[in-house]
Amino acid sequence: TTSQPEFDTVIKRRKTRPVKVADVTIGGGYPVVVQSMINEDTMDIDGSVAAIRRLHEIGCEIVRVTVPSVGHAKAVGEIKQKLRETYQDVPLVADVHHNGMKIALEVAKYVDKVRINPGLYVFEKPRPDRSEFTQSEFDEIGEKIRETLEPLVVSLRDQGKAMRIGVNHGSLAERMLFTYGDTPEGMVESAIEFLRICESLDYRNLVISLKASRVPVMIAAYRLMAKRMDELGMDYPLHLGVTEAGDGEYGRIKSTAGIATLLADGIGDTIRVSLTEAPEKEIPVCYSILQALGLRKTMVEYVACPSCGRTLFNLEEVLHKVREATKHLTGLDIAVMGCIVNGPGEMADADYGYVGKQPGYISLYRGREEIKKVPESQGVEELINLIKADGRWVDP
Ligand code: SF4
Secondary structure: OOOOOOOOOOOOOOOOOOEEEOOEEEOOOOOOEEEEEOOOOOOOHHHHHHHHHHHHHOOOOEEEEEOOOHHHHHHHHHHHHHHHHHOOOOOEEEEEOOOOHHHHHHHOOOOOEEEEOHHHOOOOOOOOOOOOOOHHHHHHHHHHHHHHHHHHHHHHHHHOOEEEEEEEHHHOOHHHHHHHOOOHHHHHHHHHHHHHHHHHOOOOOEEEEEEEOOHHHHHHHHHHHHHHHHHHOOOOOEEEOEOOOOOHHHHHHHHHHHHHHHHHOOOOOEEOOOOOOOHHHHHHHHHHHHHHOOOOOOOOEEEEOOOOOOOOOOHHHHHHHHHHHHOOOOOOEEEEEOOOOOOHHHHOOOOEEEEEEEOOEEEEEEOOEEEEEEEHHHHHHHHHHHHHHOOOOOOO
16 A cells, blocks of 8 residues: 555644633634724714624624723723623723723723733833843833733733733834844743733733734744743633734735634634724624634535636626525535536535536536536526425525
């Protein structure tokens, strides 16, 4: 017998600890969690409640809100309450984009997770010569950060809530910048400095992010973080994202390039696609990335040939019709192929196939088996009948 090289076609995810955000679990082998952020002013309680609900209803499992002041923090308490009364309890994250401990402590009472940015905990004196910081200077500043952070860590720890240490490439503290440069290493060290403080306080409900707007920087930072954590025996889940990805097709491709590359490496436990569009637009992109990688199956997987001179019907039109008729069915793979020239194997073992047979006729397949030839005009209807006969149909 000849030995065949083994290729694993299932992504092996990096082992991480489970971190609970209300009833959603990030890491620990749980499905990759989809999240997004509303762009309403948090002071607009009704507007925020409606926006959170809209996102949650289409599959956003954790919703982030921005909290720039203590007034906003109190408003989050009202938002949470109103959600419970009028809809349901949605896992919420507060983005505290300031070294504002009062804000963070206030909002920690209401939300399930608080996001902080280490780059904003700045205690260093201005350093015009941009020289490196010594270890003792690091230690001294580290002690000040620890004192500042401790009340929040203790509060979240005692409430069983989570925290995200969210490093951004664009906002590294000077000691990191002058010592490691504007590099993935600086981002990683910044996260580790905060992780160590949390661990010393026996707090481990932590998620890490290292976002950058440049995809290669972001990929390098997450890969380095995973490696460093392995070396240090840390197993915190990672939140993936490309910041400022922009909009439209390129924004989606840029986000996917960064997020999917890491997920394929097994890195990443929760994702956010940041688009300069309504946040609702981000959710289908997240689910499509996860579905394409085989990490979560939440919709029908369509296999379709690109069409060519052999195509026996208007493929674009038929694919559209098939999709419209079947997109509510989850867990099915449906192939639409212009002809069968290369055999049913080309349909990637789809559950059902709609295949050009001869002019005016198509064939329906169940797996690799040809079931029947029907006039093209009845193709979609007959496909639905076949799925129904197999007991795999549900009404939309
Ligand atoms: Fe062309 Fe047939 Fe291949 Fe489609 S399946 S691209 S129609 S040869």
